[in-house]
Each structure stands twice: as structure tokens, then as C-alpha cells.
Amino acid sequence: MIIAVDGPTASGKGTVSKALAAHFGLPHLDTGLLYRAVGYQVSLNGGEADNPEDALAATTFPDDLLDEPELRSEEVGGLASRVSVHPAVRAALFERQRAFATQPGGAVLDGRDIGTVIAPEAEVKLFITASVTARAKRRWLEMTGREIDISLDEIEAQIARRDMRDRSREDAPLRAAEGAVVIDTSAMNKDESIAAAIAAVNEAT
Ligand code: C5P
Numbered sequence: 418m419i420i421a422v423d424g425p426t427a428s429g430k431g432t433v434s435k436a437l438a439a440h441f442g443l444p445h446l447d448t449g450l451l452y453r454a455v456g457y458q459v460s461l462n463g464g465e466a467d468n469p470e471d472a473l474a475a476t477t478f479p480d481d482l483l484d485e486p487e488l489r490s491e492e493v494g495g496l497a498s499r500v501s502v503h504p505a506v507r508a509a510l511f512e513r514q515r516a517f518a519t520q521p522g523g524a525v526l527d528g529r530d531i532g533t534v535i536a537p538e539a540e541v542k543l544f545i546t547a548s549v550t551a552r553a554k555r556r557w558l559e560m561t562g563r564e565i566d567i568s569l570d571e572i573e574a575q576i577a578r579r580d581m582r583d584r585s586r587e588d589a590p591l592r593a594a595e596g597a598v599v600i601d602t603s604a605m606n607k608d609e610s611i612a613a614a615i616a617a618v619n620e621a622t
Pocket residue numbers: 426427448449450452453494497498499501527528529530531579583
């Protein structure tokens with residue numbers, strides 16, 4: 418069984434995907450981390466995220482870069498969003514994601530284009546979303562918890578910018594796949610979001 422989970426930033430798709438993987442005993446790939454590694458590698462190379470050649474060169478990042486804590490930062494999230502518009506970058510990361518999706522026994526993958534591009538044949542497709550305000554509040558709570566000094570307005574602006582870039586790019590824009598179950602987590606806490614996702618998977622299979 419392939420479970421494809423897509424959605425915008427801070428929608429809860431990462432949390433939901435990890436919980437689905439544990440519940441159904443499937444391996445999980447956070448594909449955003451691959452784009453984050455490319456974004457971070459571009460900066461290590463002294464390159465420009467908006468430059469397609471620089472971004473493509475960074476797709477040969479070493480595997481241990483995926484363990485780098487800095488990859489989780491909002492700054493690297495922004496770089497990831499910029500490198501991910503280049504079709505050559507998406508093509509370079511395709512095989513790795515495809516191989517993970519098609520391993521025997523199935524898998525859970527989360528990202529922006531899992532149900533549309535990476536595994537359109539997935540038995541279960543979920544689109545996890547939430548209002549910009551709800552997502553900004555979550556991110557703000559998480560960041561202030563880590564003692565990062567940032568205003569709610571600034572986070573809301575960052576999220577809106579990233580959404581716009583992810584939704585408007587020509588290659589593999591963020592959108593719900595055909596037949597995807599849309600789960601709006603704006604008014605749900607973590608446990609409710611997970612329960613809704615497990616119920617959706619059970620219903621679809
Ligand atoms: O999910 P996460 O916030 O870690 O993703 C970082 C960025 O990587 C996204 O904003 C998006 O631009 C890009 N991405 C993508 N396709 C995916 C996963 C992430 O374009 N499958």
C-alpha cells in the first residue's frame with residue numbers, strides 16, 4: 418500500500434505521515450527534506466538557489482547532510498522552495514522518491530507532488546491543509562518554544578510567500594491530486610488530525 422500525503426507548509430502533514438507510518442507499519446519518507454538538502458547544499462557551495470545550474474549541481478549532496486539540524490530552519494525551507502521550481506532539480510530527485518514509493522510492502526511519502534507526480538497510482542491520497550492563520554500560529558508556537566524571536570505577522574508573511582511559490586510554479590505545483598481526501602486541520606489538534614487521517618486511510622482501503 419502506498420500512502421501519498423501532500424499539503425502546504427505547517428499543515429500537519431509531517432506529523433500525520435509519521436503517525437500513519439507507525440500505525441500501518443510502513444516506512445516513511447519526508448520528501449521535503451530532499452529539497453531542503455539541495456537548498457542547503459547550494460548555500461554551502463556558495464551558489465544561487467534561483468540559478469538552475471547551481472541548484473542542479475547541489476542535488477549531489479552527501480547523504481549525511483539529511484541529518485543536519487539546520488535543514489529544519491525556515492531559512493532553508495525558503496531555499497528549498499526556490500530550488501524546487503527548477504524542473505532539472507525535480508527530475509534529479511525523482512528516482513530516489515519513486516524507488517522508495519514502489520518498495521515491496523508499500524510506503525508513506527509526504528511532500529507536495531506525491532499523489533500527482535511521484536506515485537499517482539497510490540491507493541490512498543491525502544491532502545492535508547489548514548488556513549494560513551492556523552498554520553502561522555502553529556509555526557509561531559513551535560519557534561517561540563525554541564526561543565526564536567519572530568513575530569506572528571512575519572511568519573504569516575513567510576508562509577504566504579512559500580505557498581504562493583509552491584502553488585504557482587509550472588512543474589509539479591502544489592495541489593490536491595484527483596481523488597485525494599482533503600483534511601482541513603485548522604480546527605483540529607495533533608491527535609484529532611492523526612485520527613482523521615487513519616480513518617481516511619481505513620475508508621479508502
Ligand atoms: O515540506 P517542506 O516544508 O520540508 O518542503 C520544503 C520545500 O520543498 C517546499 O516549500 C517545496 O517548495 C519543496 N518541496 C517540493 N516537493 C516536495 C516536497 C517539498 O517541491 N515533494
